[in-house]
Amino acid sequence: MVWYTAIFATICLMVILYCLSTNNGDSRSRLVASRTTVVFGAVVVLCVVNGFVLVDSSGSRGQKEKKSEIELSLRRIMATKLGAALRPMVKGEAHVLVVSSHELNSDVHDAMLEGLLSGLRAVDEVVKVFIDEDTVNQLPPVPPARQLFTAALLDAAVLDHDRTNVLVSFVDVPPDLFHDSKHDFRSSHNSATRRKVGRKAMVFGVLADDPYLLDKAIETGEITVCIIPQYRFQYTETLETLAEDPDGAFNSRYIMVTEDNLRDVIKANRQMFKLDGVL
Known part of the structure; x- marks a missing residue:
């Protein structure tokens, strides 16, 4: 033209x-x-x-592509940190069950999976479960992934893969896993997922967009490691700074929460948690 x-x-x-x-x-x-x-x-x-x-x-296209590369690098760094934090609590080789969703861009999913396995290092088996597998080819409107994610679905995946000793969710946790009467942690009728985590046969890592109401699960160790986004952050990263200081990039965007630092995290980020008796 x-x-x-x-x-x-x-x-x-x-x-x-x-x-x-x-x-x-x-x-x-x-x-x-x-x-x-x-x-x-x-x-x-x-x-x-x-x-x-x-x-x-x-x-504009170049800026979007560069921003996309930065986001992929950040997701990879985040998942690597999660894997590295879980590794000391895993005996022997890791048998990994990853729960994901087709709502995640495939490049994002692959970057996070790559980072997770890098952090875990010794990995024998990786099983990927997509919670919206049955709906991905349906005509819209398709229910959001988190509406499809239930404790029963997670339990079924854990029972189907009994060698799993590392469970990781890229899509938060089922809303009824920790807040349903039949899933009381002390009950004999609680979920297979919680029973396995409870007897230390499996660690549970979660990448959570919203940690609201997860404080008790983290405090009791039912969620071994939870990574959440910073409440406020600025888009100041470049590909060069990510390569030079991945730890700094992670700390500027995300917070790693365990039972050991939960109280400190809540003190600094009260608006992100329902205290629910923790403090």
């Missing part, structure tokens, strides 16, 4: 020069030249505007 416009503008310019150079510039030639000049001017303006649009769009 740009080349066609440039060729047309060149033809207009040639017509102007030809008309002015013939017949000593009589009135008819001057009229043609005048009208052609208007067209030529419009074409030039169009070219300039088009050039600015192209430059701006390519710049």
Whole structure:
């Protein structure tokens, strides 16, 4: 398109020069030249505007791509930290069950899985469970993943893979896992997930967007490690700073919560938790 416009503008310019150079510039030639000049001017303006649009769009596209790379790097760093925090509590090789969702971009999911396995190091088996597998090909509206995520679904996945000693959720936790009467931690009827975590046969790591009401589960050790976003943060990272200081990048964006530091985290981030008797 740009080349066609440039060729047309060149033809207009040639017509102007030809008309002015013939017949000593009589009135008819001057009229043609005048009208052609208007067209030529419009074409030039169009070219300039088009050039600015192209430059701006390519710049915006480049910025979006760079921001996407930064976000992927941050997610990878976050998952690596989670894996490294879980590793000391895992005996022998890790048999990992990862619960995810098709709502996550595949690149994001892959980056987090790569980071998690890097942090865990010795991994024998990885099983991926997508909580919305049955709905991914349905026509919209499809229920959000967190509405599909139930304690029963998580229990079924744990029971189907009894060798699992590392359970990681990329999509928070089922809302009825810790806040349903039939899932009382001291009850013989509680969930398979909670029983296995309770007898220290499995660790449970969670990447949670919202830690509200998770304080008791973290305090009792039912959630071994929970990583949550900082309440406020600024987008100041670059790919260079991420490579130079991944720990600083993690600390600027995320908070790692365990039973050991839960009270300190709540003191500093009261707005993110329902205290529920912890303090």
